[in-house]
Amino acid sequence: MHALITGANRGLGLEFTRQLLARGDRVVATARHPARCAELNHLCGDYPGHLHVLPLDVANPHSITELARELVLVTPALDLVIANAGLNISGERFGQLKAEDLARSFAVNAVGPVLLAQALTEALAAGKEPRMVYISSVLGSISARDSFYVPSYCISKAALNMAMRQLAYPLSERGICSVAVHPGWVRTDMGGAKAPLTPEQSVRDVLALIAGLKPEDNGRFFSHEGQELAW
Numbered sequence: 001m002h003a004l005i006t007g008a009n010r011g012l013g014l015e016f017t018r019q020l021l022a023r024g025d026r027v028v029a030t031a032r033h034p035a036r037c038a039e040l041n042h043l044c045g046d047y048p049g050h051l052h053v054l055p056l057d058v059a060n061p062h063s064i065t066e067l068a069r070e071l072v073l074v075t076p077a078l079d080l081v082i083a084n085a086g087l088n089i090s091g092e093r094f095g096q097l098k099a100e101d102l103a104r105s106f107a108v109n110a111v112g113p114v115l116l117a118q119a120l121t122e123a124l125a126a127g128k129e130p131r132m133v134y135i136s137s138v139l140g141s142i143s144a145r146d147s148f149y150v151p152s153y154c155i156s157k158a159a160l161n162m163a164m165r166q167l168a169y170p171l172s173e174r175g176i177c178s179v180a181v182h183p184g185w186v187r188t189d190m191g192g193a194k195a196p197l198t199p200e201q202s203v204r205d206v207l208a209l210i211a212g213l214k215p216e217d218n219g220r221f222f223s224h225e226g227q228e229l230a231w
């Protein structure tokens with residue numbers, strides 16, 4: 001299988017890359033600054049020919065276009081794309097919300113994945129049982145929200161869920177199954193030290209979920225354990 005992961009230099013993205021390589025898959029790992037990705041560059045040595053690291057800033061539409069252009073030199077087809085890169089701005093307070101924080105969260109968490117899916121549709125359509133997976137969050141669930149908490153993140157993840165559902169229709173016409181997945185509360189830079197799940201556990205669960213996806217799962221929102229989540 002050939003997969004592409006965004007935000008692959010640390011956290012869940014790095015762990016997706018590790019586990020996919022360990023099971024024999026080929027991976028295009030993308031990051032904002034490939035030259036600074038020590039772990040990814042180390043993995044390139046461990047899995048020669050199986051890992052390509054390409055630059056991608058998901059908040060920059062030009063960078064997404066360039067990625068699609070460079071990808072053709074690596075592979076004509078992708079079987080899995082994981083839109084994993086995400087941004088959570090902490091410390092927001094009611095009365096002091098900034099347009100800049102809302103816009104940056106929206107650009108990374110919602111607009112980037114939309115443009116990425118659009119730019120990679122041809123490559124996915126050429127893949128085998130292709131899957132477009134958006135790493136969302138239960139914090140993007142409108143019905144589950146019961147307090148004022150990281151609003152830019154929650155608003156942008158709710159938008160991501162709608163984007164996934166919208167795109168699921170044209171993508172399914174090309175044979176691509178799309179889902180949004182909450183990875184659990186995970187011990188990464190974003191999740192913090194108190195999170196109960198390790199990246200290894202979360203990614204193992206999400207990869208098992210992806211492997212078991214059926215056509216009728218297209219356009220749905222799941223937890224890492226495979227439970228369907230409320231919008």
Ligand SMILES: NC(=O)c1ccc[n+]([C@@H]2O[C@H](COP(=O)([O-])OP(=O)(O)OC[C@H]3O[C@@H](n4cnc5c(N)ncnc54)[C@H](OP(=O)(O)O)[C@@H]3O)[C@@H](O)[C@H]2O)c1
Nearest residue numbers: 007011012057058059084085086137185186188189190191
């Ligand atoms: N950890 C959790 O508990 C949790 C819970 C629910 C959902 N999630 C979601 O899971 C995904 C991965 O989160 P994580 O915990 O691994 O977070 P993380 O450790 O903070 O890593 C975030 C990743 O996203 C990348 N990124 C941020 N802005 C980017 C941009 N403009 N272009 C390209 N890459 C960008 C970062 O790259 P840089 O190093 O260049 O900044 C980094 O690789 C996110 O979508 C997050 O919302 C996480």
